[in-house]
Amino acid sequence: MARVTGMRPTVALILVAALQAPPAHAAKPTPTATIAVAPQAAATNAFDPGAPVTEITVDRVRPVHEKHPMLRFLRENRDFLRARLDLLRATRSEHPGTPDALDPRWLSYQAILSGAGAGSDSVGAAEDRAARRTLLEHIGQLSDLESELDRMDRVLDAQAGRLQALDADFAGHQQTALVILLKGHPAALAPAGLTIAFEDSTVLHVTLTQEQREALLGGGIAELWHGFVEPRQQVVALSVERGGAPENGWMTLTPARDQLTFLRLDLGGLGAGGLKAGSWVLAANTSLSAR
């Protein structure tokens, strides 16, 4: 059950559904526009009130970090290495079709598909046989029917095993991800949109709809983006468009590796005390599944 305290069930379900959707990849940003009007949640963490929220300073100027030299040998020999790569490409094109080692998992998926197909075939055939046998009045054949049902159970067990294997490969591992939430609304001038830029050149342009603005004005929280991010300290640039000159801010954020981090932007102080932001990590034992 979703641990969303102090929220209406409908709101909780909307937020849970939004979080359960696969996150957008940083290279292909697809801003989402899920809005949930949840005045009760505005004052605290909407998903895990127990999680400590770290206040993030929004700087007016871009923070300057120390430059660390990397790949000295590669850069010093770039011309030589580029030439070798060109030669390598030419050599490879002369000998095409050189096989690469396959990930054994890809081969196992074919076996899983075959097993699943065979299982459903046998279940179907068993169902046909079971239907015919219901016409028989001979009580001795009930034991056969029971064994068929046992076999169906075994097929179901095998199917569960296959699903577990697929789950372990694809759904059992939380990659480093970030959810950007927006709250607050400056009464004087509503923002037309926001631009969020990451250090890896990913830029998100989010345009707020009228409905979203009204929801924010009512104390709601909007989910702007959910995607994968690099687990390292990085500067995230934020620009709020309000008709005139945009208000810019820079936040230094460190998403935790293999965890879901929330970044909450607060526009409440826009134009006065400046932008505010806070972040927290989804508690490991928090379930997002709604039943």
Place this chain on the structure above:
Amino acid sequence: MTRIRILAVLVLLGVTRVAAADDAVPFAARSGVATARAAALSWSPDAALVWVENDETPGPLGVAGRWSYLYYSATTDQARVYSVRDGKILAAENLDMKFDAPPVADDWIDSGSALTAAEAAQGATTKKAPRGALRAMVLARGTMDAAEPDRTTWTLVYSTPGAPSVFVVVDAASAKVLRTWRG
């Protein structure tokens, strides 16, 4: 006089503490792969490791305080490097040049084994003509061994001021020294 001595000791202790805090714990190259890979996959799901190089001077056991891991994405035709120190990514940036290198094999020997192999094979030669200090250790595929473009190799570079560098290429699968040359 006693006060001055105490003060000097305190100052020295302070300097030592600062120096210790600044020193990273040296590690072998493979130890940082998981950290870099976690970031690379968030950058591009088809990111493949194509290059590993020490960013700080390698020690006698083939360990270094910082290693760089270069990933290439065929989808975006871009390369991005992650520099790992103390188990964390210290810096990351897109490579400002095209570098569509083939991915390294999965089963490469670690930097310590590569150094051990190079040192063992070159012991006698080193006595005749010293190779200088170990400056760079590079893991790559195809670029340093033209004869076997599919082979993943470690290349160790030794340098002496005023003399040509010595290159030792070690097979990253078998730990066998393949080539040694000055240049």
